[in-house]
Amino acid sequence: MTKRDDRPKDAGDLRHRAEEVARETAVQATEAPTDFSPEELLRTLHELRVHQIELEMQNEELRRAQAEIDAVRARYFDLYDLAPAGYCTLSKEGLILEANLTLATLLGLARAALLKQPVSRFVFKEDQDIYYLHRRKLLETGESHDCDLRLVKPDGVPFWAHLNETAARAEDGAPLRLVMVTDITERKRRDVELREAKQLIDAVIENIPLMVFLKEPRDLRFVVFNQAGEDLLGYERKELLGKNDLDLFPPEQATFFTAKDREVLATDVLLDIPEEPIQTAKKGERLLHTRKVSIKGADGVTKYLLGISEDITERRQAERALEESRRFNESMLRNIPFPMDIVDEDGRVLFLSDKLRELVGDQTLGEHCWTRYRDDKHPCDNCPLKREIAIGETHVIETSGVLGGRIFENVHTGMVFEGKRALLEVFIDVTEKKRLQTRVAQSDRLSTMGTLAAGVAHEINNPLT
Known part of the structure; x- marks a missing residue:
């Protein structure tokens, strides 16, 4: 980027070169006419002075221009090097x-x-x-x-x-x-890190067992769809991308989906749809739990609408079956023709059969069984709650003075009720049985005594000879 500079380096060099030129032209000057008049000499002298001043001014301008050029060249080299x-x-x-x-x-x-x-x-x-x-x-x-x-x-x-x-x-x-x-x-x-991060996100989206999709915000057309979404809807990805809900689903469902999408884009908040039906190509109508949210770019403008849907059809079916089973079991337990309850590990009553409810009332729920059944402040001496009963294990004890002073055989079975360990109590009223047993025992004793007395009388009346 350098170039040789043949310009004179200072005023002395310029003077030296000027003298050389003057000597070369001196001979020519001696040959010029010398018969000038005084007026012509004065005029010539004046012209020479003016010309000298012009040359000095031009020389000053040249020096100033050269200084500026040198400064620019220095700045250029600094910029180039640095x-x-x-x-x-x-x-x-x-x-x-x-x-x-x-x-x-x-x-x-x-x-x-x-x-x-x-x-x-x-x-x-x-x-x-x-x-x-x-x-x-x-x-x-x-x-x-x-x-x-x-x-x-x-x-x-x-x-x-x-x-x-x-x-x-x-x-x-x-x-x-x-x-x-x-x-x-x-x-x-950074490009490698971004590429690896994108590959990771793509892998997660592709393999997550939930339907994941992206829509562009203007026409709500699908631009991303994962494998779980293909499997759920029964369409190949190429059949989904570039289309919107109106192209794929019944009008009523498509209108609902579109309205929810527009709601998300208008409010910029996460929308949770607990249950929505969707018509699929191969699995019939399914139930989805869907969440939708808008995705913004660095400029704050919405770029996509993100949706994540979970197929809850089997779960809802299981919940309904479980609820039906619960209602059936509760109905069956309520209508058992003898008193029955369920108590937790602390002895608090969780459930009453209708037969027991008639004896103790609805207020018993949530109370300790011993306060309602015996009007006592402490559990029974032989209360099974004092020892751990395994689920499915059964014990039978006899209690008296409860539920109006009657005698019961209590069958206790360990179980789980509403997610907690509990005890199923069945009250078998044996009051009359006990009374009958007492009478029979008394009758047996009287019969024995009568037999003994008859034998004694016989011996008296018929002494041995």
């Missing part, structure tokens, strides 16, 4: 003719060590083909061309660089290539 990008000039053969300090720093060499070196020497071996094609396009078209490749430093460590080359001509007309080199290692690293 530019954030590397610059170099290549010959037609690809040899480095000039290079700035930034390029020397990027390549890890002194600037002088770069000169006359082929630039291909610094291209990473695996990227030589990239550079060859890049150079070939530049030579064929003569237009500016860009490429990304790896350059390598003397220690063998490669780094990513962006090359921009432009064809040019030297002052003598020789072809040149002007190259700008930018270190893009960090950008490439």
Whole structure:
């Protein structure tokens, strides 16, 4: 970027050259006519003085212009050397003719060590083909061309660089290539991270067992659909992308879906739809639990509408079956023809059969069984709650003085009720049975005593001889 300067270096040099010119013209001056009149001499002297002043003014302007040129040239070289990008000039053969300090720093060499070196020497071996094609396009078209490749430093460590080359001509007309080199290692690293992050997100979306879709906000056409969505709806992805709900579903359902989409886009809040029917191609009508939200770009403008749907058909069917079973079991338990309850591990009453409800009333629910059944503040002495009863295990105890002073055989069975460990109690009233047993025992005793008395009387009346 340097050029030889033949301009005089100072005023003394200029004076010396002027004297040489004056001596060369002195001979010609002696041959000129000398018969001037005084008026002509004065006029000539005046002209010479004016011309001298003009030359001095021109010389001052030239010095000022030269100072400005030198300042601009200095700024240019500073910009060239200290530019954030590397610059170099290549010959037609690809040899480095000039290079700035930034390029020397990027390549890890002194600037002088770069000169006359082929630039291909610094291209990473695996990227030589990239550079060859890049150079070939530049030579064929003569237009500016860009490429990304790896350059390598003397220690063998490669780094990513962006090359921009432009064809040019030297002052003598020789072809040149002007190259700008930018270190893009960090950008490439971010690109890799972004690509890996996108691949991860794509893999998650593709393999998540929920239907995931994206719609563009204007016409609500599908732009992304995952495998679970294909399986649920019974369509291939190519049949879904580019279409909207009106193209795929019955009018009533499509209108509902579209209205909900517009609601999300208008409010910018997450919309939770607990249950919505959808007609599929192969599975008939299904029930979905869907959440929808708008996705905005960095500029704050909505780019997509995101939907995530879970097929809850089997769950709803199971819930309905469970509810029907619960109602059936509750009805059956309520109508058992003897008193029955369910108590938790603390002895609080959770459920009453209608027969027991008639005896103790609805207020018993939530109370301790011993306070309602025996009007006591403490559990029974033989209460099964004092020991752990396994689920399905059954124990039978006899209690008296409960529920109006009657006697019961209590059958206790461990169970789970409404998600908690509990105890099923069946009250079998044995009051009359016990009374009958008492009478029978008394009758047996009287019969025995009568038999004994008859024998004694017989012996008295018929003594042994």
